[in-house]
Amino acid sequence: MTAPARPSRRWLVAYLRPEWRALGAGSAVMAARACVLLALPWPLKFIIDNVIFQRKLAPLLHGVLPDPVAHRVELLNLLGLTMLGLGALDALLVFVGNRLFLDVGQRVVFRVRSDLFAHLQRLSLDFHRRQRGGELMARLSGDVRQLQDFIAAVGIDLLPHGLTIIGMATVMLLIDWRYALLALSVAPILFLMARFYADRLRQRLRQVRRQESTLSGLTQEILGGVQVVQAFARETHEDARFGEQAGKSLTASLQANTVQAQFGPAMNFIIAVATGAIAWYGAISVIQGTLTPGELLIFLAYLRGIATPARQFAKTGRIFGRASVALERIGEYRAEQPSIVDDQNAVAPEACAGRVEFRAVGFGYGAAQDVLHDISFTLEPGRTVALVGATGSGKSTIASLIPRFYDAGSGSILLDGSDIRTLPLNWLRRQIGLVLQEPLLFQARIWENIAYGMAGAGRSEAIAAARDVGVDDIIERLPGGFDAMVNERGLNLSGGQRQCVAIARAMLCGAPVVILDEPSSSLDAATEQRLMRALERLASQRAALVIAHRLATVMNADLILVLDQGRIVERGSHADLLAAAGTYATLWHALREIPEPPKLRLVSP
Numbered sequence: 001m002t003a004p005a006r007p008s009r010r011w012l013v014a015y016l017r018p019e020w021r022a023l024g025a026g027s028a029v030m031a032a033r034a035c036v037l038l039a040l041p042w043p044l045k046f047i048i049d050n051v052i053f054q055r056k057l058a059p060l061l062h063g064v065l066p067d068p069v070a071h072r073v074e075l076l077n078l079l080g081l082t083m084l085g086l087g088a089l090d091a092l093l094v095f096v097g098n099r100l101f102l103d104v105g106q107r108v109v110f111r112v113r114s115d116l117f118a119h120l121q122r123l124s125l126d127f128h129r130r131q132r133g134g135e136l137m138a139r140l141s142g143d144v145r146q147l148q149d150f151i152a153a154v155g156i157d158l159l160p161h162g163l164t165i166i167g168m169a170t171v172m173l174l175i176d177w178r179y180a181l182l183a184l185s186v187a188p189i190l191f192l193m194a195r196f197y198a199d200r201l202r203q204r205l206r207q208v209r210r211q212e213s214t215l216s217g218l219t220q221e222i223l224g225g226v227q228v229v230q231a232f233a234r235e236t237h238e239d240a241r242f243g244e245q246a247g248k249s250l251t252a253s254l255q256a257n258t259v260q261a262q263f264g265p266a267m268n269f270i271i272a273v274a275t276g277a278i279a280w281y282g283a284i285s286v287i288q289g290t291l292t293p294g295e296l297l298i299f300l301a302y303l304r305g306i307a308t309p310a311r312q313f314a315k316t317g318r319i320f321g322r323a324s325v326a327l328e329r330i331g332e333y334r335a336e337q338p339s340i341v342d343d344q345n346a347v348a349p350e351a352c353a354g355r356v357e358f359r360a361v362g363f364g365y366g367a368a369q370d371v372l373h374d375i376s377f378t379l380e381p382g383r384t385v386a387l388v389g390a391t392g393s394g395k396s397t398i399a400s401l402i403p404r405f406y407d408a409g410s411g412s413i414l415l416d417g418s419d420i421r422t423l424p425l426n427w428l429r430r431q432i433g434l435v436l437q438e439p440l441l442f443q444a445r446i447w448e449n450i451a452y453g454m455a456g457a458g459r460s461e462a463i464a465a466a467r468d469v470g471v472d473d474i475i476e477r478l479p480g481g482f483d484a485m486v487n488e489r490g491l492n493l494s495g496g497q498r499q500c501v502a503i504a505r506a507m508l509c510g511a512p513v514v515i516l517d518e519p520s521s522s523l524d525a526a527t528e529q530r531l532m533r534a535l536e537r538l539a540s541q542r543a544a545l546v547i548a549h550r551l552a553t554v555m556n557a558d559l560i561l562v563l564d565q566g567r568i569v570e571r572g573s574h575a576d577l578l579a580a581a582g583t584y585a586t587l588w589h590a591l592r593e594i595p596e597p598p599k600l601r602l603v604s605p
């Protein structure tokens with residue numbers, strides 16, 4: 001089996017391109033800084049050679065610098081001031097350069113994150129169902145942040161130090177090429193070693209990131225389901241699960257640390273040997289008179305100037321390794337394409353009556369097994385179709401095909417006679433009001449949650465929608481009424497109250513087709529009646545597909561479809577089905593004998 005191709009990391013270039021001005025300015029500043037670093041040891045050279053040892057100035061510097069014999073103190077003062085000036089200039093350039101590169105990093109991260117978020121939002125449900133929640137968060141926040149460190153490391157560390165190294169090598173060659181070659185012979189060894197370790201480090205860091213993502217996914221899963229954990233007193237079990245994963249993450253990090261820890265000392269050792277050899281050879285050259293003490297100082301200072309960033313490659317290597325892994329991981333998500341896309345020739349119809357027709361629809365979530373077989377029915381405007389059947393018989397799956405959360409595997413679904421695959425996706429979804437069994441609310445005021453149903457709707461429209469479905473008094477009874485804050489996922493509201501908000505939201509969106517997944521949980525009789533009335537008001541005048549759990553809903557439906565293992569086994573009105581004396585009739589009679597509240601829940605044999 002061949003390993004899957006690594007996603008490209010080039011996509012970052014597109015994000016850097018608009019930053020060319022700031023990047024150019026930053027690079028110029030850092031190039032200037034490299035010059036300053038190059039110049040820094042020179043005043044000291046002149047102090048040693050000319051001020052202390054009273055050597056004559058090079059002919060080029062006559063008239064530029066005060067004479068070392070006649071104006072010794074002036075020369076010393078000037079050199080001292082130059083050192084001070086160079087130090088201050090270096091600080092200023094570092095400040096400006098850092099700001100420029102850090103700002104570019106922030107802006108790039110902002111855009112990468114926004115684009116990735118927008119992209120992820122539009123990926124089809126099958127992608128999201130495959131992902132662990134924590135994994136998405138890990139890539140959106142953690143991985144994206146690595147890019148910022150990477151841009152800063154390139155601009156702030158690599159660029160000035162790289163230029164400095166090149167500059168220093170050139171100057172060394174100009175002073176004494178034989179000596180310079182000896183000093184620089186260490187550079188290829190450092191380079192090869194840095195590459196060797198960078199590759200190994202990258203592999204390890206990829207492991208670290210994978211384990212960290214899994215850990216954050218697991219954490220989110222456990223803490224998100226903390227109620228179940230506590231209810232079954234499984235805290236110790238979850239501690240163990242968390243501990244096991246955290247252990248894997250720790251092992252991966254320790255392995256990466258080992259590589260990194262080897263890298264620094266190995267570089268240091270080579271640099272120490274090189275410095276020793278150069279100092280020794282340099283001292284001999286000074287004794288023989290082929291090198292001045294000041295020049296030896298320049299060599300040693302430059303060697304330090306080369307060694308310091310080389311040593312820093314250990315740190316930069318880690319940042320690069322992490323960024324490289326992050327680029328791959330974000331690239332993987334960027335390469336994902338929504339499986340449900342608009343038809344190129346899709347044109348939005350002017351109006352929608354809401355007639356939904358299933359024609360011999362078959363569907364499976366994966367290639368493994370079909371969940372729906374040969375489903376055909378028609379939902380007319382103003383009518384209600386109820387889906388009943390055992391758990392897992394395919395009711396929610398049928399409902400999810402209408403807004404194209406998934407596409408039918410075979411057969412077709414038509415809206416007003418047009419195949420829904422030929423209609424613009426956004427338009428199609430705007431024609432459908434959805435009330436889920438467990439409605440999802442956002443952390444916002446109640447009226448804002450209702451107004452979510454229609455872009456641009458305000459508080460008064462939200463209240464009017466709640467009034468239309470007759471749940472306004474239920475909401476008004478809450479502390480704060482329509483302005484009450486809903487906390488994350490709406491957990492501070494009861495199941496019935498959440499349903500009321502969701503029904504009002506579907507009402508507000510004014511869609512001609514509504515899909516209602518009735519709450520199957522027990523509600524008190526009064527709330528249940530109110531909800532039923534609200535659902536009826538929402539469904540009236542529209543085409544309503546109801547996943548029915550209540551006898552009252554089923555009885556009043558225009559068409560009842562009884563599902564069993566993804567097939568429609570019976571169909572007709574309540575009266576027809578009772579007369580047919582089949583599965584439905586048996587169930588109905590059995591349920592009528594059960595005291596209130598009646599729930600229609602067929603159970604597979």
Ligand SMILES: Nc1ncnc2c1ncn2[C@@H]1O[C@H](COP(=O)(O)OP(=O)(O)OP(=O)(O)O)[C@@H](O)[C@H]1O
Pocket residue numbers: 129365366371389390391392393394395396397398
């Ligand atoms: N995302 C999914 N991936 C794979 N299989 C799925 C997925 N969702 C549902 N299924 C499978 O499809 C079948 C039908 O599920 P569906 O949710 O439509 O049943 P249902 O009749 O709505 O059940 P319930 O009344 O319990 O909500 C089940 O066997 C289920 O395991």
